[in-house]
Amino acid sequence: MKAVFAHLTGQNSRQGLWILPLIAGIVGFAWLAVSTDQFATPQNAKNLLAQAMPLIIVAIGQMMVVLLGGLDLSVGAVISFTTAILALDAPAAITIPAVFIAAIAIGFINGTTVTRLNVNPIIATLAMQMIIMGLTRLMRPVAGGEVPEVVKQLVSGAVFGVPFTVFWGLLVCLLAWKMLYGSRFGLHIFAIGGGIASGQSDAAHTFGIADKRTTLLAYIGCSCFAALAGIFLAGRIVSGDPNIGPPFTLDSVTAVAIGGTQLSGGVGSLHGTIIGALVLALLSNGMNLANVSAFVQTAIKGAVLLAVVAFQSRKKIGL
Amino acid sequence: MNIKIALSATLLFGTALSTPTFAEDVTLMEGIEPRTENNSVVEAGVYQSDAPWTIGMSHFGVNANTWTVQMAHESTAAAAADDRVENFILLDANIDQAKQVADIEDLIAQNVDLIIVTPLTPTSADAGIEAAVEAGIPVIVHTGLTETDAFTLEIQGGAQNFGRVMGEFLVDELGGKGDIWVLRGLPGHPEDINRYEGLLEAIEGTEINIVAEDVGAWQYDNGKKVCETFFLSNPSVDGIWSSGADMTRACVDVFKEFGAEIPPISGEGNNGFFGQWIEDGFASISAEYGPEQGAAGVRAAIALLEGQEMYKHYAYEPAGWDLDRVQDVYRSDLSANVWFPTSLSEERLQELYGN
Known part of the structure; x- marks a missing residue:
């Protein structure tokens, strides 16, 4: 029994707690399918996937940094900045590369500040968040503008009845899987994070791993995933908005935590993060369909986060 | 001959009784008037639907401040006051544009009879409004502008x-x-x-x-x-x-x-x-910018579902209040958090804001 509990709560596992949120998600899914007429419909499945997708994308990037014991509070600002760039009334051939150039630059500065200047990741990325939000409001003080048609089509289109959102999900998961589990970069992330979590921050470096370079690349990757989430959101709202990103900062950390990634670093998984983001989206969608009062929805979200995270010890989760 | 006269009289009387209310006759709230320029009419009966009704509302942020909380209460109270509204679904976007897009999608998925939207930004609800109208669901917009004019009716607070x-x-x-x-x-x-x-x-x-x-x-x-x-x-x-x-x-x-x-x-x-x-x-x-607009939105929704003729654009542009009027309205027995004008019942006011 103790062993089962330890497995469910992700104790002694490098992948962290992910089975429990998966079970919670399945139970919630089944309950909603039985209790509401509209939940188990193709239309709602499409809605749910589109609602979860930006959070899945940004949470995957956030997880890479969290695995290294870091945190990126600038992801929300990168999302807003991305939508503002895309709504500049310029061709997609210019704005989309510009979005990624900006994301790489932001990630590079974040990574350099953390690794070379030894600034605490929370402070470094919070400062960066303020800088980007300022620039975004300069570019687009008010929501509006038009994003290129191709971006809109890439998000809301479908091929043979299959929404493009499905392909977004497959592409992002494949990319993240390759980065984390199919490359040296991923191995190094877990090695560096494991060392940091056990109090030996230079352990990986001692074994010849380029820890600073890996950390720098993780921050760049995180910003690029946030930019990708921004492109998806711009396609959904068909405009630029300086205020659309910030809620994703906390939500991405929440999704990562729910998915079992420990904020102290070294422990976590891609599937856990995807489950975490899906559970959050399911919670929101499910409460809407179950007619849960708007006055209590936020409280329920908080309670679910507390319940899931409470299964991990404070020391292990890194808070 | 007498039969013909009686039939004609009955028909005339019947027609007079069944003629839908003219748009001018619908009062949404004191101070809200049909826009005088570039307005159009929503024809009578277009959105008529048999009761009971389910009305959905996508609120940009219920807990943004005390005004937005009261506006939500005004909406739910106005819906509860009419027995024909069987279900009033209030969704809170929590100042999150992406959530507002999702909320409107969820309301469409529930196939509600009508959706009321208070948009967070000029574009946050546009795609949702267009999708709802395309799905045959009438949309009322108030407490915020949209770039699209696909909505069925709007009350703009000037x-x-x-x-x-x-x-x-x-x-x-x-x-x-x-x-x-x-x-x-x-x-x-x-x-x-x-x-x-x-x-x-x-x-x-x-x-x-x-x-x-x-x-x-x-x-x-x-x-x-x-x-x-x-x-x-x-x-x-x-x-x-x-x-x-x-x-x-x-x-x-x-x-x-x-x-x-x-x-x-x-x-x-x-x-x-x-x-x-x-x-x-x-x-x-x-x-003046009363939270009663929440109730006005519900009143407009009910009028549309009843099949009444309505205008597409309503303006809410009242004059400012001076100290004399304020002294008449001020309630020392209520908390600082109540806003005017309000259509909440005395009982509800005391329940929510009584000192």
Whole structure:
């Protein structure tokens, strides 16, 4: 029994707690399918996937940094900045590369500040968040503008009845899987994070791993995933908005935590993060369909986060 | 012959009884009138639906401040007051544009009879409104602008008029010359943008200068912080244009705490501000923007579902309130958090806001 509990709560596992949120998600899914007429419909499945997708994308990037014991509070600002760039009334051939150039630059500065200047990741990325939000409001003080048609089509289109959102999900998961589990970069992330979590921050470096370079690349990757989430959101709202990103900062950390990634670093998984983001989206969608009062929805979200995270010890989760 | 006359009379009488109400006859709320220019009519019976009805509402942020909370209460109370509204689904976007898009999708998925939207930004609800209308669901928009005009009916609170009323008050009070502070609401929110536009319109061509401007998010604590910063930076100011909500009360408190004379300041129909205004007697005006708009949205929804003829555009551009009117409305037995005008019942007012 103790062993089962330890497995469910992700104790002694490098992948962290992910089975429990998966079970919670399945139970919630089944309950909603039985209790509401509209939940188990193709239309709602499409809605749910589109609602979860930006959070899945940004949470995957956030997880890479969290695995290294870091945190990126600038992801929300990168999302807003991305939508503002895309709504500049310029061709997609210019704005989309510009979005990624900006994301790489932001990630590079974040990574350099953390690794070379030894600034605490929370402070470094919070400062960066303020800088980007300022620039975004300069570019687009008010929501509006038009994003290129191709971006809109890439998000809301479908091929043979299959929404493009499905392909977004497959592409992002494949990319993240390759980065984390199919490359040296991923191995190094877990090695560096494991060392940091056990109090030996230079352990990986001692074994010849380029820890600073890996950390720098993780921050760049995180910003690029946030930019990708921004492109998806711009396609959904068909405009630029300086205020659309910030809620994703906390939500991405929440999704990562729910998915079992420990904020102290070294422990976590891609599937856990995807489950975490899906559970959050399911919670929101499910409460809407179950007619849960708007006055209590936020409280329920908080309670679910507390319940899931409470299964991990404070020391292990890194808070 | 007699039979023919009787039949004709019956037909005429019957026609008179069954003729739908004309758009002019529908009162949504005192102060809300059909827009006089570029308006169109929603034909009678187009959205008629047999009761019971399910009405959905996508609110941009129920808990953004005390006004938005009350607007949500006004909406739910108006829906509860009509037995034909079987289900009123209120969804809170929580100041999150992506969530508002998702909320509208969820309401469409529930196949509600009508959707009321209070948009967070000028574009946050556009795609959802278009999708809902495409799915055959009528959409009512209020408390915020949209870029799309695909909605079925809108009630626009005349934010520009609101800001202009406040601005003109300052122009009069200062004799067209002086330095003012500007306290703005939520960045990017259409209401804030248009209120500010109204101010700029009012002071155009005068010698009134904006010497300090910042965002107080319509909240007491943020408004107080902004005012404290302005005061400590340079307390010499001739007037204050506050975009309303809880910020005016906060700014007046700052001047009282510093023992300084309160300059002319604009405000909004909040009970706490009214009490403060009556007690301290400073120069002010209360621009009207009542949370009762929430109830007006539901009344418009019911009228559409009843099949009544309605206008597409309604404007809410009342004059400002002076101290005499404020003294008539002020309720010392209610908390500072209640806003006027309201259509909440006395019982509900006491339940929610009773001291």
